[in-house]
Amino acid sequence: MTFNITKVREDFPILKREVNGKPLVYLDNGASAQKPQAVIDAVTQAYSSEYANVHRGLHYLSNLATDKYESVRSKVAKFLNSSVEDSIVFNSGTTEGINLIAYAWAMPRLQAGDEIVLSIMEHHANIIPWHFLRERMGIKLVWVDVDANGDLDPERMIAAMTESTKLVAITHLSNVLGTVVDVKTITKAAHDLGAVVLVDGSQAAVHMPIDVEDIDCDFYAITGHKLYGPSGSGAIYIKPERMAEMRPFMGGGDMIRDVGREVITYNDAPMKFEAGTPAIVQQIGLGVALDYMMDIGMENIASHEKALRDYARERLDGLNWLNIQGKSLGKAAIFSFTLNGPAHAHDISTVLDKKGIAVRAGHHCAQPLMEHLGVSSTCRASFAMYNTKGEVDKLVDGLEFCQELFG
Numbered sequence: 001m002t003f004n005i006t007k008v009r010e011d012f013p014i015l016k017r018e019v020n021g022k023p024l025v026y027l028d029n030g031a032s033a034q035k036p037q038a039v040i041d042a043v044t045q046a047y048s049s050e051y052a053n054v055h056r057g058l059h060y061l062s063n064l065a066t067d068k069y070e071s072v073r074s075k076v077a078k079f080l081n082s083s084v085e086d087s088i089v090f091n092s093g094t095t096e097g098i099n100l101i102a103y104a105w106a107m108p109r110l111q112a113g114d115e116i117v118l119s120i121m122e123h124h125a126n127i128i129p130w131h132f133l134r135e136r137m138g139i140k141l142v143w144v145d146v147d148a149n150g151d152l153d154p155e156r157m158i159a160a161m162t163e164s165t166k167l168v169a170i171t172h173l174s175n176v177l178g179t180v181v182d183v184k185t186i187t188k189a190a191h192d193l194g195a196v197v198l199v200d201g202s203q204a205a206v207h208m209p210i211d212v213e214d215i216d217c218d219f220y221a222i223t224g225h226k227l228y229g230p231s232g233s234g235a236i237y238i239k240p241e242r243m244a245e246m247r248p249f250m251g252g253g254d255m256i257r258d259v260g261r262e263v264i265t266y267n268d269a270p271m272k273f274e275a276g277t278p279a280i281v282q283q284i285g286l287g288v289a290l291d292y293m294m295d296i297g298m299e300n301i302a303s304h305e306k307a308l309r310d311y312a313r314e315r316l317d318g319l320n321w322l323n324i325q326g327k328s329l330g331k332a333a334i335f336s337f338t339l340n341g342p343a344h345a346h347d348i349s350t351v352l353d354k355k356g357i358a359v360r361a362g363h364h365c366a367q368p369l370m371e372h373l374g375v376s377s378t379c380r381a382s383f384a385m386y387n388t389k390g391e392v393d394k395l396v397d398g399l400e401f402c403q404e405l406f407g
């Protein structure tokens with residue numbers, strides 16, 4: 001299929017609306033992406049004519065909902081290129097996925113003095129669960145810096161690993177800098193030392209094809225709302241050997257087989273890790289979002305976004321009063337910046353908003369990175385498959401207006 005930007009934009013109804021009297025320019029995709037009509041329709045249909053709880057019912061609607069819900073597992077497996085459908089555990093997104101690994105895999109296995117290696121550019125979702133282990137168990141966190149361009153040389157990660165390293169927790173793509181990390185090389189080195197690797201794929205999975213079997217990572221977390229799917233949907237890939245080592249985390253319905261007064265037997269994995277009524281409709285919507293992306297083709301999406309990135313880089317580099325954080329050549333179309341002068345990132349985002357341009361301002365849940373960069377906050381414009389070069393121009397016009405106002 002060829003990539004047709006006009007058709008793609010038509011698929012997203014929200015892009016037709018105005019904000020503050022101006023056509024919406026949505027550049028906050030790193031926080032959450034908009035939804036195509038196919039996902040909105042699937043959610044509406046699931047609630048209006050196909051809704052029931054899953055797994056426990058014997059009636060028609062329950063079976064229908066269960067079939068639809070469970071069919072998403074193979075779609076996620078295909079999307080991540082896992083040949084094992086049961087390697088996919090559903091959850092509410094990356095935050096829950098990483099916490100699952102912290103509680104169900106790491107806590108029972110790690111001991112005081114063991115080390116977790118992570119990069120300075122991790123999102124808090126891939127930091128706080130490991131801080132829990134530091135606080136509660138005496139685990140040591142080993143931080144690896146990025147270079148001046150925001151690149152992470154795999155050799156730096158490898159140099160930080162020791163025989164005490166039990167886990168490497170690494171983002172595949174930085175939500176602030178846009179840096180893409182060579183997670184395959186890092187995984188190989190960690191495995192050679194007997195450590196396991198968790199990859200935070202929240203940002204990467206929406207911008208590029210993912211192949212967990214090629215990376216050979218142990219865990220790969222994704223989040224549905226950034227993948228054009230509903231909020232509350234998500235999944236984590238868990239290598240079967242690792243899943244076999246994990247103890248259940250949340251207890252409740254669905255994750256058990258038999259419960260007595262003194263005994264309990266668990267359901268098979270992956271259900272063993274999915275306690276309680278899940279986000280049924282949201283997961284069904286996620287399946288449709290993944291189909292939508294796979295129909296367009298991840299390579300096509302990636303090459304459209306690469307062209308956008310190159311154009312945005314060229315235009316933004318021309319603004320000599322703009323400080324761009326993250327200059328990695330192979331980065332994704334994510335641009336974090338500050339303006340020379342007194343303007344705060346919040347001021348810039350407020351002014352841009354008046355022009356219908358949505359960007360994010362703040363620490364982007366990456367405070368260790370902000371400290372490393374020596375800034376308290378930045379503005380971030382993050383692009384998606386439906387953005388255009390014309391929108392890059394509008395962003396540049398908006399920034400020039402900010403510079404005149406505050407500079």
Ligand code: PLP
Pocket residue numbers: 030031092093094095096123125126171173174175200202203223224225
């Ligand atoms: N990791 C990265 C790199 C992210 O950008 C985000 C969200 O911004 C997360 C993790 C957390 O995702 P969620 O809030 O959907 O769990």
